[in-house]
Amino acid sequence: MSDESRPTPPGARTAAVIPAAGRGVRLGPGAPKALRALNGTPMLVHAVRAMAASRAVSLVVVVAPPDGAAEVKALLDTHALPERTDFLVVPGGESRQESVKLGLDALPPGIDIVLVHDAARPLVPVDTVDAVIEAVRDGAQAVVPALPLADTVKEVEPATTPGEPEPVLATPERARLRAVQTPQGFAIDTLLRAHETVTDNVTDDASMVEQLGLRVVVVPGHEEAFKVTRPLDLVLAEAVLARRRLNDGF
Numbered sequence: 001m002s003d004e005s006r007p008t009p010p011g012a013r014t015a016a017v018i019p020a021a022g023r024g025v026r027l028g029p030g031a032p033k034a035l036r037a038l039n040g041t042p043m044l045v046h047a048v049r050a051m052a053a054s055r056a057v058s059l060v061v062v063v064a065p066p067d068g069a070a071e072v073k074a075l076l077d078t079h080a081l082p083e084r085t086d087f088l089v090v091p092g093g094e095s096r097q098e099s100v101k102l103g104l105d106a107l108p109p110g111i112d113i114v115l116v117h118d119a120a121r122p123l124v125p126v127d128t129v130d131a132v133i134e135a136v137r138d139g140a141q142a143v144v145p146a147l148p149l150a151d152t153v154k155e156v157e158p159a160t161t162p163g164e165p166e167p168v169l170a171t172p173e174r175a176r177l178r179a180v181q182t183p184q185g186f187a188i189d190t191l192l193r194a195h196e197t198v199t200d201n202v203t204d205d206a207s208m209v210e211q212l213g214l215r216v217v218v219v220p221g222h223e224e225a226f227k228v229t230r231p232l233d234l235v236l237a238e239a240v241l242a243r244r245r246l247n248d249g250f
C-alpha cells in the first residue's frame with residue numbers, strides 16, 4: 001500500500017484545532033470575531049459545539065486571541081459542552097498559520113487524525129465533519145470539504161491604487177473550481193510535517209500539504225459551513241440559526 005493511502009486503525013483518536021485568534025477586521029469594529037455573538041451565543045461556542053457534535057472528536061483545542069486565553073477558557077466553562085469531549089485553550093499568533101501551529105503544538109501524544117476548523121465557520125453541520133473524518137479514516141492524508149462556485153472567477157492583475165480598473169488575465173474553467181471550507185482533516189503526521197516544512201504564507205492548511213507534493217482530496221461541503229467574514233454574513237448566520245430552531249420545533 002502506498003504511503004498516500006493508509007487507513008487509520010479502528011479506534012483512531014481524532015482532535016480538532018480551532019483557530020480563533022483573528023481580529024475580524026473585515027467584520028468591522030468590535031470584539032475579536034470569534035467572541036461576537038450569534039443569537040446571543042459567542043461564535044466560538046457554536047464552532048466548538050459543531051466539532052464536539054461529532055462522536056469521533058475526543059479533544060478540541062481552541063486557539064484564542066493572544067491575550068485572551070483566560071477569557072476564552074472562562075467562556076467555555078460557562079457554556080454547556082458535551083462531556084465526552086476534552087477542551088484545551090492556548091494563545092494564538094499573528095497569522096492563521098501561526099495560530100494553527102500553536103494549536104498543533106498543544107496536542108497530546110496518541111492523536112491519529114486532526115481537523116482544523118475556523119471559528120469563523122460556526123454552523124458547519126455534523127454530517128460534513130463526519131464525512132471529512134471518514135475520508136481520512138479511509139486512507140486519505142488530507143481532506144477538504146468544498147462546494148462548486150456560483151460565480152464566474154477572473155484572474156486579474158491586482159490594482160496598485162484602490163478603485164482602479166484591474167486588467168483581466170484569465171478566466172479559469174468554473175466547472176473545475178471549488179470553494180474550500182473547513183474542517184479540513186489530516187493524518188496527524190502529514191499536517192505536522194507540513195507545518196514544520198512550509199514557511200510560505202498560505203491561506204489554508206491543505207495547501208501546505210499540497211506543497212509537500214502529497215495528494216489532497218475534496219469531499220462535498222455544505223452551504224451552512226460558510227465563513228463569517230463581512231457584516232452581511234452575520235445576518236445569514238442568524239437566519240440559519242432561526243431556521244434550525246423552527247425546524248427543531250422550539
Ligand SMILES: Nc1ccn([C@@H]2O[C@H](COP(=O)(O)OP(=O)(O)OP(=O)(O)O)[C@@H](O)[C@H]2O)c(=O)n1
Pocket residue numbers: 018019020021022023024025026027033034063092093094095096097099100117118119120121227228229
Ligand atoms: N492570527 C490569526 C488570524 C486568524 N485566525 C483564525 O482563522 C480563521 C479564519 O480567519 P478569518 O476569517 O480571516 O478571520 P480574521 O483573521 O479574524 O478576519 P479578518 O481577516 O477580517 O481580520 C478565524 O477563525 C480566525 O479567528 C487565527 O486563529 N489567528
Ligand SMILES: C[C@](O)(CO)[C@H](O)COP(=O)(O)O
Pocket residue numbers: 096118179180181182203204205227
Ligand atoms: C481556511 C479557509 O477558511 C478555507 O476557505 C480560508 O482560506 C481562510 O481564509 P481567511 O482569509 O483566513 O479567512
